[in-house]
Amino acid sequence: MIKAISLHIEQGNFLLSNLNFEIMKGEYVVFMGKTGCGKTTVLEAICGLRSLFSGEIWLNIKNVSKDVPAKREIGYVPQDGALFKTMSVKKNIGFALKIRKWNQHHIDERTEELANLLGINHLLDRNVHDLSGGEKQRVALARALSFYPEILCLDEPLSALDESTKEDMMRLLDTLKQNLEITVIHVTHSNTEALKLADRILYFENGSIKENIQVI
Amino acid sequence: MMGVIASTYVILIVAMILADLSYTTPHHILEAFKSREIQYAIKLSLITCTITMVLSLLVAIPLGYFMARFEFRFKKVIDAVLDIPIVLPPLVIGLSLLILFQTAPGRFIESHMRITYTVYSVVIAQFMVACAFAVRTMYVTFVQIDNRQEQVALTLGCNQKQAFFNILLPQAKNGILTAASLAWARALGEFGPILIFSGATRMRTEVLPTTVFLEMSVGNIEAAVAVSLIMIASGFAVLMIVRLFGDKNVGV
Numbered sequence: 001m002i003k004a005i006s007l008h009i010e011q012g013n014f015l016l017s018n019l020n021f022e023i024m025k026g027e028y029v030v031f032m033g034k035t036g037c038g039k040t041t042v043l044e045a046i047c048g049l050r051s052l053f054s055g056e057i058w059l060n061i062k063n064v065s066k067d068v069p070a071k072r073e074i075g076y077v078p079q080d081g082a083l084f085k086t087m088s089v090k091k092n093i094g095f096a097l098k099i100r101k102w103n104q105h106h107i108d109e110r111t112e113e114l115a116n117l118l119g120i121n122h123l124l125d126r127n128v129h130d131l132s133g134g135e136k137q138r139v140a141l142a143r144a145l146s147f148y149p150e151i152l153c154l155d156e157p158l159s160a161l162d163e164s165t166k167e168d169m170m171r172l173l174d175t176l177k178q179n180l181e182i183t184v185i186h187v188t189h190s191n192t193e194a195l196k197l198a199d200r201i202l203y204f205e206n207g208s209i210k211e212n213i214q215v216i
Numbered sequence: 217m218m219g220v221i222a223s224t225y226v227i228l229i230v231a232m233i234l235a236d237l238s239y240t241t242p243h244h245i246l247e248a249f250k251s252r253e254i255q256y257a258i259k260l261s262l263i264t265c266t267i268t269m270v271l272s273l274l275v276a277i278p279l280g281y282f283m284a285r286f287e288f289r290f291k292k293v294i295d296a297v298l299d300i301p302i303v304l305p306p307l308v309i310g311l312s313l314l315i316l317f318q319t320a321p322g323r324f325i326e327s328h329m330r331i332t333y334t335v336y337s338v339v340i341a342q343f344m345v346a347c348a349f350a351v352r353t354m355y356v357t358f359v360q361i362d363n364r365q366e367q368v369a370l371t372l373g374c375n376q377k378q379a380f381f382n383i384l385l386p387q388a389k390n391g392i393l394t395a396a397s398l399a400w401a402r403a404l405g406e407f408g409p410i411l412i413f414s415g416a417t418r419m420r421t422e423v424l425p426t427t428v429f430l431e432m433s434v435g436n437i438e439a440a441v442a443v444s445l446i447m448i449a450s451g452f453a454v455l456m457i458v459r460l461f462g463d464k465n466v467g468v
Contacts, residue, residue: 049367069370076371082364086386095382096372140368147373 001025002046002151002183007055011041015053016207023185023200025150028177030194031187033204039187042204043153046185047076059151075144075152080160081136083128089139090124096147114142118172134165138172145180154186158193170196233448240441248442253418254427258446260335261423265403268342272350272399273392280354281380285363298355301348306408309344313337313413333415338423341409346399353398357391358384397458401451 007019016038023029031039044050046057048069056065064072084092091098093114094107102110115121118138123131131139137157144152157173158166174197177184188194194201195215203211248254283295301309316322317332331337361384369379385392407425414421416430424447431440 047367047371049370068375069367070373070375072371073373074371076368078364078368080364082362082368084365084369084383086383095369099373099378099382143368143372 001058001060002185003056003058004042004046005056005058007042007045007057008053009038009041009045009050009055010053011038011207014207016041019055019209021202021209021212023183025183026181028184028186028197028199030198030201031185031204032189032191032194032201033210035189037204038207039204040155043155043185043187046072046151047074047153048072049076073147073149073151075147075149077137077140077144077152077154077157079156081140083131083136083139083143085128087128088124089120089126089128089131092128092139093124093142093146095143100147110146111142114145117145117176118142132165133161134169137161137169141172141176145176145182149182151183151185154184156187156189159189166193173197233445236441236445236448240438240445244438244442245445248439248446251439253422254439254443256419257422257424257427257443260338260421261404262450264335264338264342264423265400267339268346268403269396269400271339271343272347273396275347276350276354276395276399277385277388277392279351280358281384283351283355284358298348298351301345302352306345306406307412310341310409310412313341313344313409332413333417333421335414335421337414338410338421341413342403342406344409345406346402349402350395350399353395354388354391357388357395361387393458393461397454400454404447404451 002023004019004021007016009016009019019042031043033039041050045052048064048067048071052065056063058064059072059074069076083089084095087095090111093111097107097110111124112121115124118141120135120138120142123135123139128136128139141157154173158169161169170193173184173186176182177197186193186197198215201211201213201215202209203213279298283291283298304312314332317326325331329336331340365387366379366383369383370376374382405425406423407429410421410423410426411429416422416426418430422430424443427443428440428447431437431443
């Protein structure tokens with residue numbers, strides 16, 4: 001469960017003020033709104049990449065407002081994937097586990113498992129430079145899921161993809177949603193994505209939440 | 217038209233070097249290599265430049281990182297201070313160093329370890345200028361690398377230090393090579409500060425630019441040109457090595 005209590009976050013020269021919302025365990029929530037409305041900022045604040053001006057963020061029963069990102073255990077996929085350029089696909093996926101000092105055998109097993117889940121087995125030994133947009137996003141997803149996070153934050157994960165790849169990725173995200181017990185926050189502009197994937201839509205406008213729509 | 221203007225400069229550079237070459241003979245260069253004083257100057261130049269390069273990187277990498285990734289008060293002022301060694305006339309740097317070591321703290325250091333007019337002063341004089349170029353290069357390198365990857369690394373469990381060493385530094389490889397070669401080449405060419413802060417004593421604080429100066433002042437132009445060519449060749453070699461080793465797929 002994620003709980004935001006009267007969040008104030010500075011973004012450039014304006015303030016996101018008094019945001020309150022709750023996201024249930026296993027829920028798939030889509031953040032929508034115009035560019036610059038603050039949805040990405042809120043996502044980054046949840047991940048711990050942006051400090052709060054005031055307010056609190058709770059994950060389950062813990063106030064994580066002051067915790068560094070590493071302690072929050074949230075899987076994060078930024079817009080362009082931001083794969084580690086100096087590492088192979090395999091190393092990218094196993095990175096979080098290596099930092100956690102898993103032994104190589106277990107890292108390989110987990111990497112294999114994720115590659116199967118996301119259909120990127122054939123890419124494992126490749127460099128990240130020559131992957132297509134869709135492949136990059138799959139690798140970024142695998143990397144974000146590697147350490148069994150309870151929460152996944154996706155920042156416009158499909159916006160840079162062409163239509164058919166978008167379809168594939170939406171199916172993939174839908175499958176993940178069905179099969180993994182994971183809470184997902186997904187930032188997007190696209191109504192199609194929101195309607196296809198969301199359990200609930202939070203609509204941001206001018207730094208506050210305008211609407212909170214339950215999708216049936 | 218543009219092409220003519222552009223190529224004029226390249227032609228000028230090459231013509232300068234060709235003129236140097238035409239002024240000397242293999243015999244002169246061999247003579248230069250045989251001279252004990254010049255052998256000493258070559259050795260001292262190579263050693264001090266390498267030490268200066270390493271020191272510059274040790275300072276420039278963390279300093280460039282902080283300047284590129286963190287916001288703090290007076291950042292603009294510090295940014296300007298870092299450029300002072302680049303804009304100051306070299307002689308002024310030498311003079312300022314000399315005066316610095318005349319102050320109370322400076323004299324205290326000198327009483328324990330002699331700095332001025334020793335080889336240590338050569339390294340310090342080189343470092344003061346070369347490091348500024350290395351810092352500038354690392355600053356630009358880090359700024360140009362998007363911090364998104366480091367942010368992802370933080371969410372994956374890294375602390376700042378791990379993100380720096382695992383994610384940022386490997387991407388900065390080209391920048392580090394450039395900073396190193398710039399620092400090395402600047403140090404090799406450094407003359408003004410060394411002349412004032414270290415003197416020009418043969419077999420003691422004589423580096424290659426000092427040799428050129430000393431040989432010219434006694435009218436031995438052939439030897440001066442021969443030593444100049446040695447410097448041009450070694451400087452060019454360093455630049456080429458960086459170009460060849462620079463990995464084009466990584467970093468900036």
